[in-house]
Amino acid sequence: MLSEQSAATVRATLPVVGAAIGQITERFYDGLFAARPELLRDLFNRGNQAAGTQRQALAGSVAAFATHLVEHPDTRPDAMLTRIAHKHASLGIAPEQYALVHEHLFAAIVEVLGEAVTDEVAAAWDEVYWLMANALIAIEKRLYDEQGGPSWRLWEVTERVQETPDVVTFRLRPLDGAPVRDFRPGQYVSVRTALSDGARQIRQYSLSGAPGTSERRISVKRVPGGTTPQGEMSNHLHARVHERSVLELSEPYGDLVLDEVPDSTPVLLASAGIGVTPMIPMLAHLAATGHPAPVTVVHADRSPADHALRADHETYAAKLPAAAVHLWYEQDAPTGAHTGRADLTGVTVHPGTRAYLCGPLPFMRAVRAQLIEKGVSPADVHYEVFGPDLWLAGA
Template structure:
């Protein structure tokens, strides 16, 4: 909770800081990488930096956190903090790195706002930063402790490589050391670290697409070609081109907060688009294994049936549930029993009390969320996963 004096100062300066936050974060990253080039080479996603999406996500999270502190001082934004902390833990972020970020972030604020950053303003925003940083450090400490049996990076051998579609490959992996494998919760992801041809070690997160409760890790990776709006997927394309059966990859422990609660009698809706299907398949496998008996509505949207990765598993696990309905939307080449076009929930039955889980491109999730709210789903019961920086907060 902010002190009263700092809350007054932050409230008064929030419009100015918010208006300049994009420039502040751009200068922050420039200064950070100039002083610590190894962070861009070996930790931060170079593609997101080039596209500017990481700057947008950082700006959005800072603005959202500060706004929450002054508007709802009695409540901490745990959902936002938890999402960030899980990503940080999957990357192995250490507490001492927050001091480095603080140094370069406040240097950027001073550069951009100049004389407006009085000692009082600096102190207030310093308080905001450390409230957020210390909350994240505490959550990350707990996450590291919970995964202590598989903490840090571990080597895994690819035992199977399966072509799902023209652009999606599934890798099944077992630990090289032959040791025990910690179970994961359906919906979680792992970080994968690879050394690229230029020597950089880049890290990306991939949802676990296999069933929980096995000693195998399974990830399904979509190749990402460069286009006008999206940088080439350095790691995904590397995995497609260079990783075969027998290859060894470095994986983190499982992390991620888009997870199913214990199997209950709650109606569920699992909506995905494109490669967002991956956590949903794991969720369906978990529900089928746990004997979930309440209604489950499965919704998926894709370009064509041929682009629908893991479709066999997607439909097979749904078929094992006693009360599941599957609705498939394809932009082209729709088959009998599926629909042509983008997601449209207008005539999809959604039982009262439904809890929804969404994963896919941000425009898809915004549309799905709006349609679900219009159908009476409580906003607090709609959960989502974003692949890459969380631009929802920046929007």
Template sequence: MLSEQSAATVRATLPVVGAAIGEITERFYAGLFAAHPELLRDLFNRGNQAAGTQRQALAGSIAAFATYLVDHPDQRPDAMLGRIAHKHASLGVAPEQYAVVHEHLFAAIAEVLGEAVTPEVAAAWDEVYWLMANALIAIEKRLYEESGSRGWREWEVVERVPETADVMTFRLRPVDGGPVRDFRAGQYVSVGVKLPDGARQIRQYSLSGAPGTTVRQISVKAVRGDAAPGGEVSHHLHARVQVGEVLQLSEPYGDLVLDDVTDTPLLLASAGIGVTPMVAMLAQLAETGHSAPVTVVHGDRSPADHALRADHEAYAAKLPDAAAHFWYEEQAPEEGRSGLVDLGGIAVPEGTRAYLCGPLPFMRAVRTQLIGKGVAPADIHYEVFGPDLWLASRG
């Protein structure tokens, strides 16, 4: 993977680059958007940019990748790369865009580190960048080939279903009436919307309906707080997108899917809107008649905030050996549990494979509890959206 000479240089300069990586990424994005304002308007998440979380994510992914190459010179972090590639593919990222990123990233490195960027240092970090970029380009090429498309398709909203006070389910059909490629339970789509200021913003939403239909179903939580820019897309969907409106959707992507689980005990853990891929997984398990034990775990603020709860319970009830456990921080009913998710009293069968989706602190806590119960770390799988993506990919 990384040449010996470059590995030695990266190892020696990693502390310096790591200490400055926040400033480097800040200047990188400033230069990138000054040269290509259309990227901020039409591709990058303006909410994450305004909050600074996208800069932190880029800094973290670069540092994590470089550290992995130095510590494991004959390997590469495929889990992290795979997650990022699925996200990029859902956005329609093209190979030529990596050269644009390279130009502005290395200009920022030179600007911040100055004379410390010798030709040897520049060459070493250039090698790191293109190892990561070329790996992503190759994975994304395969994903595009498998999906049969790198473009966008227009889908008409045929139904809006209020799930809770701040979660709305949208059901959509393709405007062209053509065939629909099936998806795998747990996958997501990118949704592109045209906002009132003319920007085209994109967000990812898990497919919350059952596979095997021509209808795409997404369940969108309106982000609380200031609607611009943090929750501008979710608020736009809730307030403005009615039946008959048309949205742009990508093909389904995401690698948190059920593979070869016929005889495998499963644990599906979610919190908040993280319930969406888990409901799709339960629908698939119910359809295929999964007979091994399934443990369903969910945490939420209250029963009224538990989106898709009826489906959550109904699909679990269709399975011959399933148990559902719900925790609520407020107003816990008799059938629920009060407080945060706690697996202390939950039996986890030997050989369980776990799938988690929710806020990163929730998943870290559940992962720790599962490991404590003997679940192998390799059998604990995540789904994370937004700039925390790379963090979960390391686990």
């Protein structure tokens, strides 16, 4: 791990670098895109760049990695690295791109911190960067090896279903008719398509169908603001993609997955809004395997009319021998559902529960806190953040 000399330097300079990391990442992206504009056009999410969330996520990951190295020198934050590596693999990131990032990141550090970046400081943070980069490269290589290498494949839309006013489901089949790799419940694919200005933007969407089929199913929520980079892909898919349209999809990736759960292990699936999408294949898998232990389904939404995939939620839960469904709606809650935001106070959480969360950050933070209060081990609470991981960034 980090050498003793570099660890001392990083520990001493971490407060200064941490205080300036937001400014550093802003300068980094400005420099990178000035030198390589095609990366913003065809690789990086323009919506996240416009909103500043990607800068926040990068700053949070670098600071968290450096802090871990000096506080826990004998271990590595593999959970964080694996999450990042899955996202990178879904985008097709190549090892040589890390040298490009290094060039512009360290130029930004020198620009922001000036004379404070002595040779000793530069060497120490260089070591931090390459420890993180090489760890990611190794994990990404393993992921690529499992999938047969980074690849994009053409898929044809076979059906379009309007789930709610703001959510559309697309069913897709491979255009080449070749066999399809199965996915693990909870994984996502990257979707790449050309927008009206010629940019080939990429977004990740959870696979919302049941595993074990030759099709892919994604459910896309339209994000307001389609005339700006924020929401441009979802608005494009809603407006322009119909049956017989063709999209490019990556292989499945993502580390929020429902691994084989022992029959005696209770499971809790908590979602809000479009966060329901990875929960449906998890619930479908539990139903298909007849999971005998208690399964608790928690979902919160604006109204029943906004609850995408609600029929799947109810159908799969009904197939389980010991399932309990708890629904919260901010308005128009029917009999049996709750009005307001999700609150686990009255929900039975069984000992030994393994929990999976997906939804807005405030929702996941609140649910996680209540689960821990009810005795769930923090190690057994797993989550998925759509977009840049701002939980890590402290947002």
